[in-house]
Amino acid sequence: MRQWRSALRLYRILRVLVRQQLDELLPQRLPGLRLARLLVRRRPEVSALSRGARLRLALEELGPIFVKFGQILSTRRDLMPPDIADELALLQDRVAPFPGAQARAQIEQALGQPIEALYASFDEKPLASASISQVHPATLADGREVVIKVLRPGIHQRIDDDLGLLRSFASMAEKLLPQRDRIRPSAIVAEIERTLVDELDLMREGANGSLLRRNFAGSTELYVPEMIWPLSRETVLTMERVHGIPLGDMAALRAANIDFEKLARRAVELFYQQVFRDNFFHADLHPGNILIDAADPADPRFIALDFGIMGALPLADQRYLAENFKALFEQNYRRIADLHLEAGWIPANVRSDELEGAVRAVCEPYFTRPLSEISLGEVLMKLFQVAHRYQLIIQPQLILLQKTLLNVEGLARTLWPKLDLWAVAKPVLEQVMADRYGWSAVGREIRARLPGWVIQAPELPRLLHDHLRQAVEGKSRVQLESASLEKLVRATRQGQRSIALAVLSAATLLAAALLSTLEPGQAPQLFGLPIAPLLGGVALALGLLALRPK
Incomplete structure (x- = not known):
């Protein structure tokens, strides 16, 4: 039965790819490809779109797992052409909500009691809906407002089926496509699988949020909602409901008279604190996951939501990163080259002066830009691209950090376009070096x-x-x-x-x-x-x- 289901799903995928005129990217011996070409009519308006736009539309049509695939690919700018990476970054997780009655049944099954015995009130109309789960508001017996995150029914089976197809695609691509040593499709699919497995365990997400809350206990800069553990299981997570202005609602933030410059600086400082002080950082920082507490507009506070994707760096990687940034501030390219060699990431036959020249060619143009245009995340991406020229395999946790850093810098610059990211980051990193290694x-x-x-x-x-x-x-x-x-x-x-x-x-x-x-x-x-x-x-x-x- 599963084989027939997979074969039917494969044919539907091929139809979408042919309709978006992406079949030239596929291995030509792929089963079912010839049949899909015969049955699908090509539309001239599709030809006018860029290849990145066609790929984005195809992934959105194929559903949530392929959207996740594209979102992860968009973070691998060290591997993807810029035009494709830019389009994939626009991917949206657009999924219709499933019925509230189903959500009620899922909660009752997970917690083992009728919903009326668990909550004083429960709203079957969801607040938000995504590919993995949706969120419903509720009230506890003591009057506290909470939200309940519920996994989609059947999501495990759907993910297993689509991941099986992705593994097959990746295996064929590594055998048939050029540049397989560089892109490593199987490694990318494995990364997607790890991300999805983590997001399917809501107890793990709750534990992530609980640790982040403990790290910022008493903070006036970042608030993390409380997890309600007695009402949480692997498929259901209950947490405190918090209210604030969505970070993407610039009009509402202006109406609240928020100090945008302070908010932008705080976003960058909070990120570096998470990475270097706590070694545990929120790695899914887009506007939909962040609210702003505007109770004091002159001293606004961030509110973090959604803790499914978190990152951590080993101490050796933390030091590598901090030392690299410090060397960048000093334009010490020899030190950057030495750091890569010391880490054992570059083959021993590569000369230090050769690597120094490659690093200088990447970094020096950035120092001619205005300070408001310099991005540490972009420089780090360029360094990863240099490393790839020497067959270096970048560790996934560093890729995740670089992606998150780009997101944080983008958010900060949206809030305050003139922000000097280097001026904000340098004292934080210098303090980290003194505290950690002095x-x-x-x-x-x-x-x-x-x-x-x-x-x-x-x-x-x-x-x-x-x-x-x-x-x-x-x-x-x-x-x-x-x-x-x-x-x-x-x-x-x-x-x-x-x-x-x-x-x-x-x-x-x-x-x-x-x-x-x-x-x-x-x-x-x-x-x-x-x-x-x-x-x-x-x-x-x-x-x-x-x-x-x-």
């Missing part, structure tokens, strides 16, 4: 690890004794060049001395790091000079002695 960060890391070191310290003599005993007994993995007892004893003594010096060096460095975290008036001094740098020098000397060849 001496104070070293001190915090040491203080966090110190209890564990103290617990493990008594074991150190026993471990050293066991290691030396194994060396004497010939069980050490180190291959000794001579088996003579005299050389063995000498090597053992030298090893003891090196280990002792290394331990002493580490302890001295630990003391220096702890002292460096004290306030200037609290740090001990020797002859009027702070002790921490002196101890650091002693630690370095001891370390060099420990490493000195014998």
Whole structure:
């Protein structure tokens, strides 16, 4: 049955693609393509449209899964031609709502009780409807207003079927189409699948929102609604209802006398706080997911909605990103090239000066623009394109961040076209570098690890004794060049001395790091000079002695 359903769906897809005159992009041996060409009449008005517009219209006609596919492709500007990426960015998730009675039945099935026992009131007319779910207003017994997000009936089956077809298309494309090493259709389909699986689990979305709410607890800049966990399941999510002005309603924002410049600066600052302070950022920031609290027009507050797509970066990627931006501010192209090489993302046979030249060619033209036209998201995209020339595969989390950064910059510039994004971002990133990688960060890391070191310290003599005993007994993995007892004893003594010096060096460095975290008036001094740098020098000397060849 499923095979027949998939075959019928494939034929319908081919009809749409042929009608939009996109069949030349398909593998010519694709089953059913010849039949679709025979049965579908080509319309001359379609020929007048650009290829990007034809692709956008086809994806919208094919339904929600293909719209998601196009939306993800639109973020891959490092892979897609600009004209196609621009058109795909216009894709809209236009889906008619499903009946409110069905939503009621879904909620009752998920929560196991009649709707009247769960909510004081429930409105079957949805507030909003999208491809994955729709939202209904309701009221709790205590009078609080809430909204209920409900998955569409049958959405799992529809997604499974369409993903199966997309995997088949991707597999054929990788065998038959050029540039397959660069575009990697299967990887893009896998990315779509991960995104959709996350969006189909409303408990996961609720957990995302709950964490973001905790990160900004008490904030006057961003508000996140409360999740109502007793009334939430995998297919139903109940959360606090919040009211505000939609970010896209510029007329209403002007009528409320909102401070647009402050709002624009705040949008950028909030994004960098999420990325670098919390390592957890909202990755679906379009106007439909953002409201503005205009209670204080001079100090407006953002309200975040829809937490299905969130991003996080490993610490190594955070540092890579912050260092790259810092080097961009300084126009230090050699540093950018070195960062790519240090990360191991570029083949070892690529020369640093060659990569530096490629980076300079991409970045230098941006510095001739007015500051109000410079985009860090666009520069980052160009750097990814440089990396692709050297067969680098960009990590998905960095692609997601770059897409979100472009969205945030676009929103900020819509609010205040003259906004200098660099002036807003630079102090935030400099503070991040100081907080994350400065001496104070070293001190915090040491203080966090110190209890564990103290617990493990008594074991150190026993471990050293066991290691030396194994060396004497010939069980050490180190291959000794001579088996003579005299050389063995000498090597053992030298090893003891090196280990002792290394331990002493580490302890001295630990003391220096702890002292460096004290306030200037609290740090001990020797002859009027702070002790921490002196101890650091002693630690370095001891370390060099420990490493000195014998």
